[in-house]
Amino acid sequence: MKRIKFLLVILLMCTINLVAQQKKYVSYTVKKGENMKSIAKDYKISTRDLLKLNPDIGRKPRPNTVIIVPNKNYGKNVTEGNEIDNYFYIVQPKETLFGISKKFNISIDALKKANPELEYGLKIGMQLKIPSTTENNVNDAANFILHTVVKDDTVYNLTKKYEVTESDLFELNPSLSEGLKLGMILKIKPINTSEILEDEVLTETGLFIENLNLEKTLNIAIMLPYELNKYVDSIPESTLLKGNSIFNIATDFHMGAEMAIDSLKRKGVIINVRYFDTQNSNYKLQTIVDRNDFSNTDVVIGPLFYNKAYWLSKNINVPIIAPLYSKDQDGLSAANLIKxxxxxxxxxxxxxxxxxxxxxxxxxxxVINDGDEASQSKLWRIVNKIKSFDSIQNVSVIKSNKGFIDNEKFIEKLEEDSNNWVLLISEEIVTTAAAVNNLKATIEEYNIQLFASSKGRNFDNIENSFLGQLNFVFPTTDFIIIEDVNVKSFYNNFRAKNYTYPSKYAIRGFDITYDTLVRLASDESLEGGLKAGKSSRISGTFNYNKKLFGSFENNGVYIVQYNKELNPVIINE
Incomplete structure (x- = not known):
């Protein structure tokens, strides 16, 4: 614990130094009587954007809290000698040219022209020169309401939603003359006219809004198998990352949870936490229950695996958070168990x-299927559901033969004058490759969009450029927007503490712990907090529903689409 807290102090210092060097944002100490809304007004940005800059800070920070604000002098009085320093950017892990061009509102061609070395590819740590013509654009996030274009957006709908004229929208966004594109970021109007609208939009979307009660003390327990380093029969090896032992998963989850707890403590939330080593053993769990009093515990996060979490929910009357999915959970529920x-x-x-x-x-x-006998029930279940769509005309089924798909038969099913939706129902690598190859051969002549119920390992060898051409759509419960400032901050913080980037389990530990505790701190009870709307964290999305006589279940999901710029974007609200 001491090591973790020490690393957090070092991390915070490094983060502040980084911000100071970039000069776009500076630190600010909150004064008595100030809140995020009044500070945002002083810096001429929306409360929402200020909260995005400070994801660990609530709307009413305590006096002497240090926050990040836009530098009022950024871009002003820049001399020829320091202009170059202000417009160099260090490439972060998993960034793309498209993402960087979007961040600074410039074209990819302009980036390549300013950085000839990009001919050999984009590399982590590369120092890119950002053309100085973007000086007036880098502060768009601070000066304008921004909107990211999603599926079914139209110029008309945007003008009605934000109460602006088409001429104003086109004047602020000249690229609109080429039409709306998924993932496009639009400037809507100056930020200082939108304080009321901002709160209305948040309310209408049903988003969870933090309203932390800093007088409330949270008493929590975290139960993980810290000492176990071997697989168990009840957990399929396929559910674990290759090379990871349960011990590594538990410790990664722990580190993520610790970061979430420390983040909330810095906001002023009072948290008492107890850690228990379950050793993934029912006997050990029984010992923990017998020797400890949980009557004043608000929530238990864990045990790590579902069957143990279910057992615990039957033996103590405390809300239990089951952190990981298991196929067993569909048949096992309890009123105090949160899936x-x-x-x-x-x-x-x-x-x-x-x-x-x-x-x-x-x-x-x-619908394309691999013809495997085991997948036939799923195939026809899905086909029958599709046939229930209103005004459905026809559903064609094509089955591969040992991975081979007859191209002529496939083309026969396509329609030249219609949009063609191709749904892949297969996890087989060969069938997936054959389906994509057939689609590639016809993409120039037909309007085609590819769908799949997941983006599994069968897509690992499929180039993103092809998926972008096919406008590939898939659902997922976890999705990371690398360009997001909060995601970058989390990655950098984790790396500073642990000298490595976070695993999926570390991110899961942060997401679940932060989301659970912030809901608990924002309502009189955890149940009330769980009902308070949907939220998105570093990777996960949370939208809880209570089953009749059963558990709370998280129904949060992202629908993701690859666009032609090869950038995956979330297209559901």
Whole structure:
């Protein structure tokens, strides 16, 4: 614990130094009587954008809290001698040219022209020169309401939603003359006219809004198998990352949870936490229950695996958070058990079909299957659900033969004058490759969009450029937007503490712990907090529903689409 706290202090100092060097943002000490809304007004940005800059700070920070604010002098009085320093950017892990160009509102061609070394590819740590013509654009986030274009957006709808004119929208966004594109970031109007609208938009979308009670003390317990270093029969090896022992998963989850707890403590939330080593043993769990009093515990996060979490829910009357998905959870429920991960194949399938049904407008639907006997029940279940869509015309089914798909038969099913939706129902690598190859050969002549109920390992060898051309759509319960400032901050903080980037389990530990505790701190009870709307964290999304006589279940899901710029974007609200 001492080591963790020491690393956090070092991390905070490094973060502040980094911000100071970039000079776009500076630190600010909150004064008595100030809140985020009044500070945002002073710096001429929206409260929402200020909260995004300070994800660990609530709307009413305590006096002497240090926050990050836009540098009022950024871009002003820049001399020829220091202009170059202000417009160099260090490439971060997993960044793309498209993401960087979007960040600074410039074209990829302009970036390549300013940085000839990009001819050999983009590399982590590379220092890029950002053309100085973007000086007036880098502060867009601080000066304008911004909107990221999603599916079904139209210029008309945007003008009505934000109460602006088309001429103003086109004047602020000249690229609109080429049409709306998924993932495009639009400037809507100056920030200082939108304080009321901002709160209205948040309310309408049903988002969870932090309203931390800093007088409330949270008493929590975290139960993980810290000492176990071997697999157990009840947990399929396929559910674990290659090379990871349960011990490594538990410790990664712990480090993520610790970061979440420390983040909330810096906001002023009072948290008492107890850690228990379950050793992944029912006997050990029984010992923990017998020797400890949980009557004043607000929530237990863990045990790590579902069968142990279910056992615990039957033996103590405390809300239990089950952190990881297990196929066992579909048949095991309890009133005090919260299923935080619903990453089941049936759940993802249901959410994809809901999306397709909602957006169906007479498209020609083709379903591709590997012909394997084990997948036939799933195939016809999905086909029958699709046939229930309103105004459905036809659903064609094509089965591969040992991975081979007859190109002529495939083309026969396509329609030249319609949009063709191709749904892949297979996890087989050969069938997936054959399907994509057939689609590649016809993409110039037909309007085609590819769907799948998950983006599994069968897509690992498929180039993103092809997926972008096919406008590939899939559902997922976890999705990371690398360009997001909060994501970058988390990655940098984790690396500073642990000298490595976080695993999926470390991110899971942060997401679940932060989301659970912030809901608990924002309501009188955890149940009330769970009902308070949907939220998105570093990777996960949370939207809880209470089953009748059963558990709370997380129904949060992202529908993701690859666009032609090869940038995956979230297209559901």
């Amino acid at each position: 935080s991960d619903s990453n089941s194949p049936n759940f993802l399938e249901e959410k994809l079909l809901d999306y397709m049904k909602k957006n169906y407008k007479g498209e020609n639907i083709i």
